[in-house]
Amino acid sequence: MKKMDTKALKKYAVRVRKHIIDEVYNASSGHPGGSLSCTDILTVLYFAEMRVDPKQPLWEDRDRFVLSKGHCSPALYGVLAEKGFFPKEDLLTFRKADSYLEGHPSMRNVPGVDMSTGSLGQGISAAVGMAMAGKLDNKDYRVYAILGDGELQEGEVWEASMAAAHYKLDNLAVFLDYNGLQIDGKITDVLSPEPVADKFKAFGWNVLKTDGHDIEKILEALKQAKDCKGKPTIIIAKTIKGKGVSYMENQAGWHGSAPNKEQRDQAMAELDKVLAELEVE
């Protein structure tokens, strides 16, 4: 795997954000807020961490990724397209009846998607199963997942967490995309999962905290996760819902709605500006 410099990763992340906006705009539906909050994590995973080969999406020894918060498929599809798993033009068919890019990730339709998700709580269990299979087969692949913070309200997350620690799945690293908002408002108002770090500690996990938009810190956390033996790792990543698009940031209303033409153009202008600045630096 070729290591990328931080600046190149930042550029990929901006391009993925642009894909997200275009996907959701063209589909007139989808989930931009949470997609934008997990974009930097996904970019680091696919461009600097995971052992994957876009030419062999079903390669047995690849690292696995599960988007447990499956509604943020626009971000995953954007990263997979940038990585070369399928043509970028196809992103504009997102959620259309003649497209393979389902609203929620489907492993049977989308090259690079390792698990079908969308029903919250189930993805992390599947990731546990993948990590267990890896151990059973003495494979050295690693398994990664991204959980939503609202998703912590699903009881299955805690069943899976108990199992991951019980089976000492140190080949599993899960990001918590902690943007603090769910469709109905602040997660702490709707049904607080706090204290999150203490809960995972009590469940037997290696608990790390990071800034989910700081490329270098994400990389450092992933290194620490790899170094930890005998325990699964949760990386609690503080993020901003809607990150990168000014009017979407920290707005629960952008959980599951699409921008109109004007909003789309503004978002693109903002993201293009960031991209241009990165080119100059």
Place this chain on the structure above:
Amino acid sequence: MGIAEGNMMAVAAGMASCGKIAFASTFAVFAAGRAFEQIRNSICYPNLNVKVCATHAGLSVGEDGASHQAIEDIAVMRVLPNMTVISPADAVETKFAVKAAIEHEGPVYLRLGRLSVPVIYNESSYKFELGKGIELAEGNDAAIIATGLMVNAALEAKALLQQEGINARVIDIHTIKPIDVDMIVKAARETGAIVTAEEHNIIGGLGSAVAEVLSENYPVPLVRVGVQDKFGKSGKPDKLLEMYGLTASDIVKSTKAVLKKKAGKL
């Protein structure tokens, strides 16, 4: 996996996605009931190679009572795309069904009971073919189509009917999905009267599956023996089967009823 059925099903899905043939086992109530949506979204939708071994199905769980007696699992499993549903009649058929489940690529729901039941089949001559029923006894007056422990009751009913000069065919449907359309239509054509027998609600199970086949292909009178849309209760298994109308004599009564329908008397 502990007492966490939802997690178990999705863990099995994850394992299967990595090439394992994953067997996930718990009581039928908790497999098909509690973990229904994990089976739907994480196993059937991605068509993963998971075998759900659902034990303690039906009223014959006995003393544990209604909370543990699955009478709706066939119904909810057979409506899932990609799912195969198997309900064996005895130990021999179960053994072969497990092998067939392993050989079949894709999700399988294997419905098993807790009660010891008579062995019907001879292991040395038995042949299991997924999706194919087994004609256990010949007869052209009526056909009794049964599954699970009701197959043995159907054979007993056949003997009782014989004493009264009624010649009933007996068919074991071990694969409820995909169901053996040809064998059911042939039975309808040749006997003109069908009785189904299952340790399951008459809604949604074998009786419904057979009714679907008959009404689309060859409508003939049908009477369904099964749980009459009510929950079970605690008790000795045999006593419960009697209380809920799931015995050989109930099949006899239903066969006589279907014969009256056939003769146009009802």
